Every structure is written in C-alpha cells, then in structure tokens.
Amino acid sequence: MSRGQAYLQRLNDERNVWLDGERVRVTEHPAFRGTLQTIESLFNLVDDADTRETVAYWDEQTNGYVHQAFQVPRNAQEISNRAAAFRLWSDRTYGVMSRLSDYARSRLTGWYATRDAMAVYDPAYGGKIATYYDEAKRKDAFLTIVQRDPQINRALPVGEDEDAMLRIIRTNTEGVVLRGAKMVATAAPYADDIIAYPIQRIPGHRPELGHMVIVATGSPGLHMVCRESFATSDSDTAHPLSSQYDEMDAVLFFDDVFVPWERVLLHNNPEAVWQIRCNVASSSLAYHQSVIRLHSKLEFITAITSSIAKEIGVDSFLNVQEQLGEMVSQMHTIEGLIIASEAQATPDVHGNWLPAFKYIETARNLGTRYYPRAVEILKTIAAGGLIQIPSGKLEFEGSISPMMNKYLGGVTMQAPEKIRLFQLAWELTGSPLGARHDLYERFYAGDPVRNRASQYVQYDKDRLYARVEPWLHSKG
Ligand SMILES: Cc1cc2nc3c(=O)[nH]c(=O)nc-3n(C[C@H](O)[C@H](O)[C@H](O)COP(=O)(O)OP(=O)(O)OC[C@H]3O[C@@H](n4cnc5c(N)ncnc54)[C@H](O)[C@@H]3O)c2cc1C
Numbered sequence: 001m002s003r004g005q006a007y008l009q010r011l012n013d014e015r016n017v018w019l020d021g022e023r024v025r026v027t028e029h030p031a032f033r034g035t036l037q038t039i040e041s042l043f044n045l046v047d048d049a050d051t052r053e054t055v056a057y058w059d060e061q062t063n064g065y066v067h068q069a070f071q072v073p074r075n076a077q078e079i080s081n082r083a084a085a086f087r088l089w090s091d092r093t094y095g096v097m098s099r100l101s102d103y104a105r106s107r108l109t110g111w112y113a114t115r116d117a118m119a120v121y122d123p124a125y126g127g128k129i130a131t132y133y134d135e136a137k138r139k140d141a142f143l144t145i146v147q148r149d150p151q152i153n154r155a156l157p158v159g160e161d162e163d164a165m166l167r168i169i170r171t172n173t174e175g176v177v178l179r180g181a182k183m184v185a186t187a188a189p190y191a192d193d194i195i196a197y198p199i200q201r202i203p204g205h206r207p208e209l210g211h212m213v214i215v216a217t218g219s220p221g222l223h224m225v226c227r228e229s230f231a232t233s234d235s236d237t238a239h240p241l242s243s244q245y246d247e248m249d250a251v252l253f254f255d256d257v258f259v260p261w262e263r264v265l266l267h268n269n270p271e272a273v274w275q276i277r278c279n280v281a282s283s284s285l286a287y288h289q290s291v292i293r294l295h296s297k298l299e300f301i302t303a304i305t306s307s308i309a310k311e312i313g314v315d316s317f318l319n320v321q322e323q324l325g326e327m328v329s330q331m332h333t334i335e336g337l338i339i340a341s342e343a344q345a346t347p348d349v350h351g352n353w354l355p356a357f358k359y360i361e362t363a364r365n366l367g368t369r370y371y372p373r374a375v376e377i378l379k380t381i382a383a384g385g386l387i388q389i390p391s392g393k394l395e396f397e398g399s400i401s402p403m404m405n406k407y408l409g410g411v412t413m414q415a416p417e418k419i420r421l422f423q424l425a426w427e428l429t430g431s432p433l434g435a436r437h438d439l440y441e442r443f444y445a446g447d448p449v450r451n452r453a454s455q456y457v458q459y460d461k462d463r464l465y466a467r468v469e470p471w472l473h474s475k476g
Contacts, residue, residue, distance in 0.1 A: 002040075002043075002044050002047065003043045003044055003046055003047055003140055004039070004040030004041060004042075004043040004044040005040065006140070007039070007040065007043050007140065007142060007192075008027055008036060008040055010139075010192060011026050011027050011036075011190055012025070012027055013217075013218035014218055014220070015189070015217050015218045015222070015224070016222060016223045016224060017189040017224045017226065017250075018223060018224065018225045018226060019031060019226040019229060020228075020229075026189050026190050030231065030233065031226075031229035031231045031246075031248070032189070032190060032231070032248065033231070033234060034231055034232075034234050034242075034243045034244040034245070034246065035097075035190070035231065035244070035245065035246050035247065035248070036190060037234070037244070038093065038097065038244050038245060039100065039142070039190070041092075042089055042092060042093075042100060043140065045088070045089075045092075046065055046066075046067055046140070047065070051088065052065055054084050054085060054088050055067060055068060055085045055088055055089070056068060056085070057071050057078075057081065059137065061134065061137070062134070062137055062138050066137050066140070067085065067102065067105065067140065068081055068082045068084075068085030068086070068102075069082065069085070069086075069101075069102040069103075069105035069106045069109060069285075069289065070105055070108075070109055070133070070136070070137045071109070072109055072112070072113045072352055073285075073345075073352060073353040073354070074351060074352065074353060075353055076342070076345055076353060078353065079288075079342050079345050079353055079354075079355055080342060082106075082285070082288065082289075083288065083292055083338070083342060085102070086102060086288070086289045086292040086293065087292055087296070089102060090292055090293040090295075090296035090297075091296050093244075093245055093296075094241075094245075094296060094297065094300040095293050095294065095295070095296030095297025095298070095299070095300055096241055096245040096297060096300070096428075096437070097245045097247055098186075098247065098290065098293050098440065098444065099144055099186040099187040099247050100187075101141075101142045101143050101144065101187070101191070102289050103145075103286050103289050103290060104143035104144050104145045104195060104286075105136070105141075105143055106282075106285040106286040106288070106289050107145060107195070107282045107283075107285070107286040108129075108132070108133055108136060108143060108195065108282075109133070109282075109285055110279060110280075110281035110282030110283070110284065110285045110286065110352075111129055111276060111279060111281075111282050112129050112130060112133040113281055113350060113352045114279060114281045114282070114348070114350055114352065115129050115130060116350060117275075117349075117350070118272060118275065118276075121266075121269060121271060121272035121275060122266055122267075122269055122272050125265055125266060125272070128262055128263075128264075128265050129265055131262065132214055132262075132263065132265075136192075136193070139192065141192040141193055142187070142190065142191045142192045142193075143191060143192065143193055143194075143195060144185060144186060144187045144188050144191040144193075144194055144195070145194070145195045145196075146182040146183070146184070146185040146188065146194055146195075146196050146252060147182075147196070147197060147198060147199035147277075147446075148182065148183050148184065148199055149161075149164045149165045149166060149180070149181065149182060149183070149198070150164050150181045150182070150183050150251065151183070152164045157203075158200050158201065158202060158203060158206075158209075159202060159203050159205075159206035159209055163180070164180070164181070165180050165198070165209050166178055166179075166180035166181065166182050166196060166198070166209075166211075166254055167179060167180050167208050167209050167211075168208050168211055168267070168268075169208075169256070171267075174258075174260060174261065175258055175259050175260040175261045175263075175264060176211075176213070176258070176259050176261070176264050176267065177256050177257065177258055177259075178213065178215070178254045178256070178257045178258075178259060179254055179255070179256055179257075180254050181251060181252060181253050181254065182196055182251070182252045182254070183251045183252070184249050184250075184251065185224070185249070185250050185251070185252050186247050186248070186249045186250075186440075186444075187247055187248065188217060188224050188248075188250045188252060189217070189224045189226055189248050189250055190248070191217050192216070192217060193214050193215065193216055193217065194214070194215045194217060194252070195212070195213075195214050195215075196212070196213050196214075196215060196252075197211065197212035197213070197266075197273055197276060197277065198210070198273060198277075199277060199446060201270070201274050201277075202270035202273060202274070203270065204270055204271070206270070207268040207269065207270060208268060209270070210266070210268060210269050210270030210271075210272070210273045211264065211266055211267050211268070211269070211273065212264075212265040212266040212272075212273055212276055213259045213263060213264050213265065214259070214263040214265065215254075215257060215259055215263070216263075219257050219258065219259070220257070220258070221254065221255040221256050221257040221258070222252065222253070222254060222255075222257045223252070223253040223255060224250040224251075224252055225250055225251050225252075225253065226248050226249070226250050227248070227249050227250070228432070229246065229248070230242045230246045230431070230432045230433040230436065231243060231246040237393070237420070237423075238389075238393070238423045238427075239423070239427055239431070239433075240423075240424065240427070241424070241427045241428060241433055242427060242431065242432075242433045245433075246433060249436070280348075280354065280357055281348060281350075281352055281354055283357065283360075283361075284354040284355050284356075284357045284360055285354065285355070287357075287360045287361065287363075287364050287445070288338075288341065288355045288360055290364060290367075290444075290445065291334060291337065291338055291360060291363040291364055291367065292338060294334055294363070294364075294367045294370075294371070294441070295331065295334045295335055295338065297371065297441075298327070298330050298331045298334060298370065298371070298374060299331055300428075301327070301371075301374045301375070301378060301428060301429075302324070302327040302328065302330075302331060302374070304378065304421070304424055304425050304428065305324065305327060305374075305377060305378040305381055305382070305425075306324055306327075307421055308378070308381060308382045308385070308421060308422070308425060309324060309381050310410075310411060310412070311410030311411050311412065311413050311418055311421065312382075312385060312410060312411070313410075313411045314381065320381055323377045323380065323381060324377070324381075326373070326377065327374055327377055330366075330370045330373070330374060333363075333366065333370075334363050334366070334367065334370070337359040337360070337362055337363035337366075338355075338359075338360075338363065340356065340359045341355035341356045341357075341359035341360045341363070342355055344356035344359070361455055362455070364445055364451070365448065365451055365452050365455060367441060368441060368442050368443075368445070368448040368451070369448075370441075371437075371438070371441035371442075372438055372441065372442060375428075375429045375434070375438055378425060378428075378429050379429060379430075382422065382425055385422055386422060386425060386426050386429075386430060387426075388408075388422075389419055389422050389423055389426060390404070390408070390419065396415075396416065
C-alpha cells in the first residue's frame with residue numbers, strides 16, 4: 001500500500017465531520033475528493049524515485065525515508081534540503097495549498113529539537129514530545145495546529161469568557177477531559193492529529209487554561225464543523241483550483257474529549273505554554289515553509305496577471321508595467337528574504353541550525369500585505385474581462401461558436417485558451433475560494449496588526465536610539 005493510500009485509510013474512522021448540517025465521511029464525500037487526491041499524490045512523492053531525495057531524507061531512527069519537515073537541521077545544507085522539499089510541494093500546488101502538514105510538522109520538529117530547554121518548566125515534556133515526534137514520523141502523520149478560541153467577546157480579559165476557551169474540566173489517572181472550542185483549524189477534518197494550545201498569554205490564576213495537547217481527530221466528542229465547501233467536481237475545467245486544492249477550514253467543538261496523559265504535553269502550566277508559543281526554533285522552521293509557499297503563490301498570481309496583460313494587449317502601457325513591476329518586486333523581496341534567512345542561518349544553543357528568524361518574520365509580515373495587493377493588481381489589469389467569461393462549456397458547440405472564436409480570443413491566444421486563463425484568474429481572486437485565500441494570507445499567522453507591532457516591540461531599539469544620540473548635543 002502506498003503512503004498516500006495508508007493516509008486515506010486512516011481517515012476511515014469514526015471522526016465527527018459536519019458539512020451542510022450532516023455528519024459526513026471525508027473519504028466518500030465529493031467536497032473532499034479532489035483535495036484528498038492531491039494530498040495522496042504529494043505523500044506518494046516520498047516513495048517516488050524521482051522525487052524522494054528532494055522531498056525526504058533517510059532517517060536513522062526509523063530506518064526509512066521521512067518527509068524533510070521532520071528533519072532537525074544540524075547544518076546549513078540541511079536547511080537547504082528542507083527548503084527544496086517545501087518548494088516542491090508548494091510548486092506542485094502553486095502555493096494554493098498551505099496546510100499540507102509540512103507547517104505543523106515543522107513546528108513539532110522545532111519543539112522537539114529544543115525540548116531540553118523546557119525541562120525547567122515541566123520535566124515530563126521532553127519525553128512526551130520525543131515519543132510523539134517519533135510516532136508522527138513513523139506514521140507520516142498529517143498534522144494541523146489550532147490556537148485561537150472562538151470569537152465570542154474579544155473585549156473580555158483572557159480567561160474571563162468561560163465558554164470561549166478550551167479548558168481541562170477533569171483529570172483522572174488515564175488523562176484529561178477537554179471542553180470548549182477552537183478556531184480556525186484548517187485541514188483538521190482530514191488530519192490524523194491536531195496540536196492545540198492557546199495563542200494568547202494565559203494568566204497565572206487560570207492554570208486550567210494553560211495546556212498543550214495532541215488530539216486524535218477520531219476522538220469521541222470532537223466535532224469538526226466545516227465551512228461551506230468550495231470544491232467542485234474533478235472534471236470541472238472551469239474551476240481547476242477548487243476541484244483540487246480546497247483546503248477545508250473548520251471550527252472545533254470539544255464536547256468532553258478525552259486525551260491520554262502521554263498526549264497532554266503541558267498541563268496547568270501557563271508559563272510553559274507561553275514558552276511554546278514564543279519558541280523561535282518552532283516558528284523559524286514553520287514560517288520558513290510558509291514563506292517558501294507564499295513565494296510560489298506570488299509567482300503564480302504574477303504569471304497569471306502577466307499573461308492576461310499580454311493577451312489583452314495592455315502590457316506595453318507604462319501604468320500596467322509599473323504594476324506588474326510591483327508584483328515582480330514582491331516576488332524578489334520574498335525570495336531575497338528567504339535567501340538571506342538561509343545564508344544567515346546559525347546554530348542555536350542546542351546545535352540546531354535555524355533560518356534567521358528576523359528575515360523569515362519580515363517575509364511573513366510583508367506577505368499579509370503583498371498578497372492582497374497582488375490580487376488588487378490582477379483585478380485592476382484584467383478589469384471587465386474577469387466578468388466576461390461565458391458560463392457554460394457548450395457555447396463553442398452551438399450556433400454562436402463562430403462568434404465565440406471571433407470575439408473572445410486574445411493577442412495570441414484562441415478563445416478557448418484565453419477563456420481558461422481568465423477562469424483561472426477569476427477562481428484565484430474572485431471566487432469563494434479566492435476570497436478565502438485573500439483572508440488566509442492576511443490572518444493565517446495571527447493578527448497582522450499585532451504581528452507587525454511585535455516586530456517593533458522585540459527590536460533592539462537601543463541601537464536605533466544610539467544613532468540619533470550624537471545629534472542631540474551641541475558641539476560647542
Ligand atoms: C482562512 C484562515 C485559515 C486559518 N487557519 C488556521 C489554522 O489552521 N490554525 C490556526 O491556529 N489558526 C488559523 N487561522 C486563524 C488565525 O490564527 C486567526 O484568524 C488569527 O489569529 C486572528 O484571530 P481572529 O481571527 O480570532 O481575529 P480577532 O483576534 O478576533 O481579531 C478581529 C479584529 O479585532 C482586532 N483585535 C482583536 N483583539 C484585539 C486586541 N486585543 N487589541 C487590538 N486589536 C484587536 C484585530 O486586529 C482584528 O482586526 C486561520 C485564519 C484564516 C482566515
């Protein structure tokens with residue numbers, strides 16, 4: 001059985017996935033078909049002789065090939081190897097699929113690689129995360145992460161909205177029982193496990209909210225409530241992205257979900273959970289994947305926009321060139337930051353090599369503005385053409401076919417090709433899938449406002465103040 005098939009088979013459990021008011025089986029429901037086929041094919045690349053050396057590495061512990069996201073980089077070359085694997089998966093999905101589990105696997109790898117530093121907070125954590133890391137590698141587990149509590153009343157101080165927060169309500173000798181909810185959990189309906197912990201700092205007087213748990217998606221009492229599906233049938237040529245790459249997002253309800261102690265990585269320990277949240281190794285490795293994926297997507301949207309500009313004959317106009325140049329600058333900036341992060345990688349105190357976080361963080365924060373701006377440029381250049389796409393496939397077969405060919409062609413493209421180009425552009429930017437992507441790029445890494453502010457807050461400002469200081473005193 002292939003790796004991809006083994007993954008699909010694991011999804012045939014009793015998980016509670018809700019879509020359109022019904023409990024559905026993800027392996028049978030059409031909403032998941034194309035997405036799962038895509039993931040299956042990506043998982044199989046680990047065993048494909050042509051791609052294996054790029055996507056995977058030989059792992060001594062498990063005596064087998066393992067996806068690069070599980071690699072703890074111990075030198076600069078291993079960071080480059082990880083990057084090549086991320087690039088391959090991203091390019092195969094045009095950057096449109098972002099939660100293929102390589103992000104969550106990278107976070108896990110970072111936490112595992114720095115586990116010794118957590119011994120002062122909880123001596124049991126190191127052993128638990130090492131065991132789980134090993135299990136996830138052996139299983140080739142599809143992981144996802146969820147951090148946020150539901151948007152009920154953000155004005156309340158953390159911990160004061162009882163119903164909003166995922167909390168431990170009982171413990172026994174076997175484990176803990178969780179109640180509450182979490183949002184947004186992309187890919188959860190078809191993940192093996194979900195890693196959950198709070199994104200915000202939990203006050204010391206509410207220790208029951210300070211936990212980090214790994215929840216099996218088939219756990220009784222866990223309900224994964226999907227948003228509307230944007231997936232279309234796999235033969236739908238007008239919606240090629242929705243039919244293959246619709247990553248499902250879900251809100252999670254924990255209706256007294258049992259988690260065994262070995263998967264309760266941290267318990268009643270707000271300070272330790274905060275250290276996990278701020279762990280640079282985990283963030284550096286995970287966002288390295290995110291920004292490589294972003295670069296792929298910026299290339300894709302720039303390619304579509306440039307092709308449209310050429311085909312409608314506007315690519316020689318200065319204003320259009322200026323906007324396309326902005327898109328090219330976006331790509332180069334993100335690419336440059338990725339290169340800089342890898343060139344300036346250094347070992348941490350544990351001997352793990354990490355991409356320089358300041359460049360990764362900058363790329364991630366710029367991305368929240370770059371992608372929406374790229375969408376704006378595409379729409380500005382494609383203009384009315386985006387809404388002039390014929391609705392059906394039969395127009396070319398009926399009496400209006402000659403007019404279709406005469407009026408809907410482009411500078412070099414025949415009408416059918418040009419229509420497909422515009423369909424692609426509309427799907428990426430104007431369809432429900434497109435709207436979701438705009439939102440995703442703004443928010444996937446947390447609140448962009450606070451992320452950018454945090455970059456300033458963390459910056460060593462004394463260096464800056466020192467640059468001004470000499471100008472503040474008269475020389476007389
Ligand atoms: C498509 C999509 C997929 C996602 N997938 C995942 C995933 O797989 N895993 C995951 O963990 N997360 C995921 N995220 C969720 C992401 O973590 C959150 O959306 C993000 O952290 C922002 O939180 P929020 O949506 O609750 O917004 P809120 O925090 O509710 O913010 C709403 C608005 O209020 C402002 N605001 C709120 N509180 C404050 C405050 N205290 N001070 C100042 N301003 C404030 C914000 O700036 C924002 O403008 C995803 C998000 C999207 C859109």
